[in-house]
Amino acid sequence: MGKIFYYLKKAKSMPPDALCAKIANKILNLTKNKIQKLRDISGDTRIKFNVSPVRISYINLCELDVSNINLDVARYLSKMYLEHKFDLLGSGWVKNSYDSAALGLEGYKYDMNAATPASALEGYEPIDWQKDFKSGFRWSEKKWYKDQRIAHKPGSDIKVPWELARFQHLPQLAIFAMADPSLKEQNLKEFKNQILDFISNNPPRIGVNWTCTMDVGIRVANMLAAYDMLCQIDEGRILDADFKQTFSNSVYEHALHIVNNLEYSPHLTSNHYLSDIAGLLFACAYLDGGGETDAWLAFAVQEIISEMKKEFYEDGGNFESSTSYHRLSGELMAYSTALILGLKSEKISSLQNYDAKLWRKKPKLLPPDEQEFKILNGQIALPQWFVDRLYKIGRFTADIIKPNGEVPQFGDNDSGRFFKFSPNGEFLSNEQAAQKYLNLSGFEGGNEPFWDENILNHSALISCMGGIFDDEIFKNGFCFERSFIRSLAGRKLQAIDKTYKSQVASGVKFSELPYRKSVEFKITSSQEIKNIFYPDSGIFIFKSSKFYLALCATPLGQNGHGGHTHNDKLGYELWIEGRDIARDPGTYLYTPLPGRRNEFRSIRAHNAPIVEDLEQNSWGEGIAGLFGMLAECRCFVTDFGENFISLAAEYKGIKIMRKFEIKEDRLVVTDTANREFYYSKFELYSNGYGKLTKNV
Incomplete structure (x- = not known):
């Protein structure tokens, strides 16, 4: 019922003509999909002609500066990619093959390994492109792309195969080969083999890696960036004419898929x-x-x-x-x-x-x-x-x-990234990584180091x-x-x-609010602290070399849809002299564990005043509810100056004002509300998708 109510409320918010058009378009698309599916399942989905091979180059290698590329990191990551080990979305550095074992996600673990397909690539072990190698769940390589269910089983995350198939590690192979020429031949061969492996086992519109057009777009851009750079250092012609033709056909197939599946x-x-x-x-x-x-x-x-x-x-x-x-x-x-x-x-x-x-x-x-x-x-x-x-x-x-x-x-x-060129992070031991991240409990990576991306x-x-x-x-x-x-x-x-936007709109001030609490944080000096306001974005910053305060009064987002918004209004991040005093807990996961998704975007996960556990904005049940909110909270600035700002939130009969005031030696945060409120201490923290640690 909750899901039906959510859709009905969304439908009522749309103009009648727009709603009718959406319904008619849905019916038309269903009919087209049935026809296309019958064609695709019964035949070869690849194009039946050869496009002109890609010859254009947009990247001048002489202009590229690889001086910031750490050679130890370049050699380490090249080695990992050649061994088909990837650390994606909190997986830890694990091998992805048709017979690899998964660590599992919060107790959910699947044994769905399949037989390794025959390969004509000498000395190359194929990657399992359909597998979530965190949970072990595997999508079917024979199913039509629109029939692949996103949230299939608890703990299964479709983002893992999607992320791998974005091919963002392939441009890195090219960059590392430029930084360290000793890596050139092996990285060229690995690029060629992974491309051919993917093309062979992921025909257009079949399997999980054509389901989301966004990933198709990111993938083809990364394929081309890597190809452009590698072709220019390929003195041994490892990327031969046959490969270039196959590659070029695939680029066209990617473009055609995007055109026919625009989101x-x-x-x-x-x-x-x-x-x-x-x-x-x-x-x-x-x-x-x-x-x-x-x-x-x-x-x-x-x-x-x-x-x-x-x-x-x-x-x-x-x-x-x-x-x-x-x-x-x-x-x-x-x-x-x-x-x-x-x-x-x-x-x-x-x-x-x-x-x-x-x-x-x-x-x-x-x-x-x-x-x-x-x-x-x-x-x-x-x-x-x-x-x-x-x-x-x-x-x-x-x-x-x-x-x-x-x-x-x-x-x-x-x-999410478009390109991931320069590695950015630090080396840990595998033991340190397992101790730092709760999601890596039971992880055993041997004696080699663990590159932890920031x-x-x-x-x-x-x-x-x-x-x-x-x-x-x-x-x-x-x-x-x-x-x-x-x-x-x-x-x-x-x-x-x-210019910065000079006009910061101030909302109506509330009358006297009876409930009041305040907290203070010691600072060294307020003299160097400057304020930077982004009123459209709803983010307000006070910062110096030793002090940082970021305040959240963001709009619901996506023109009121709220697909990537949290109930974090009036929340803040505070950093003083090298220490995080208060920080937003992050996101952790989307569809694998809906309860976790909702937990991390709830008001209880954020350092805002809470009244009777009421959410600032409600969400619907089911998968659709995970990526949308109902616009119920109004958040605005009531007053501001060089060293202070007052924000207010109003929702479900609740009125809250929060004032941040920077004095000579302290920050004072004062909350007032029309009803009793409390603060929640959230114990978990995620510094990237799939990563989970304890909060400070």
Whole structure:
């Protein structure tokens, strides 16, 4: 009943014509799906022709700076990838093969190993692309892609095979080979074998790795980035003509799949759709031109610009109300912008002459003379508002970073990235890793070290912006990302509007609230502390080299859908002189354990005042309820100054005000409410998807 009530409430919030259109579209899609499924299951889903082999290169190796790549890490990760060991979404460094044993997830463990398929690849052991190697659950490699159930069994996580099949480790193989030439031959062979392994065992529209178009888009972009770099160092022609043809056909199949499976809705597009478009952009930039692919390319450029306006506020923050999804979408925007700027002359020419009628999907492809981008002197000119907002995306990340280099975890964190070029983390022993992370209980990795990735360090995104803009705030030690972006774009952009949004809207102040509590934190001095406000994003920062305070008053997110929002309004992260005093607990998991998902996004997991365990925003039951909330809480600023700010939240008859005041030697947090309230101490903490530790 709860699920039905949730859908009914959502339906009532939609205009009647929009609701009718959605129902009609659903019926039409069901009919089309039945026809397509019959065709796919009964025959070969691969294209029946050869596309022109990919010959275009957008990456100038001479411009790439690998000086920040630690050679010990490069050799370690290359070794792991060659042994098919991956640490993804809290798995620990474990081997993924058809006969590998799983550690299990909170007591859920499955033995669903299958026979290893025959392989023509000499000395190569195939990867099991359909398996969640955390729980051992395995999706069917014979099922149609739309029939794959996301939440199948307790503990099973479809994100694990999806994450592996994003191929984000393949560009690293290329980067490591450039940093250490002794790795070149083995990494080239491994790239070739993994690509052929995937293509052989994942035909289009069959199996789990075509279910989510977002992952298809990220995968093809990573395939192409790795291919571009590796082809240039392949003196021994390991990547022969037959491989290049097979690879190029697959790139086209990825592009075709994206076109036919866009995660688009006229009511809401998000990071999924943006990933679709970014992947399509990369595929079309590398594929030979023609009527069809020219229209696809024009559509991708059009939609990158359109999504900037939809998904990023004027202050630069992302509309998902999540600092981690801001990084993902920011990377998608930065790399896509760089590629658009660096498109080859024949591609730029096609953007002036494409036939818009060849695009038959929604949304509509505009004709060349109606596009927001222009062609000036043989180069693409992006709208100035787009350039300014891209700059502010980078500045937002630079501003919210703590002195320890990490970001606050407001909203969801699924560890999502577009590219993962520079390794970022530290070496632990396997014993230390098992002691640190509760999810690795029982993990035995032998005597080799354990590379622990730092998911919360977003320096790579800042470095990306340094490849597009000349600004001191974007300079850091991550040299590769900056050089890669610079190589793609071939030129810099100039932001004109760099101003912060000066207007911070203040809501109506509550009358005297009878219930009151306060807490104080000692600080050394308040003299160097400055405030940085992001009113659209609902994040307010006070920081210095020894003090950091981030306050959460984020909107529900996704235009009121709340797919990646937590009940964290009035919550805060506090860091003083090298110590985390208060921090958001993170996310941990999505669909494998719905109870955990709801636990981590509940108000009880956050350091906000709680009244009778009432949630700020309610959610529905079932899978749909895991990625949406009902808009029930209003959060706003009531007053602010140089050294203080007062925030308020109102929901379900509850009124709460929280004032943060920085005095000479202390921070004072004062809460008042119209009903009795209490605070909860949440014992768990997740610094990345699937990772679980004890809270401070």
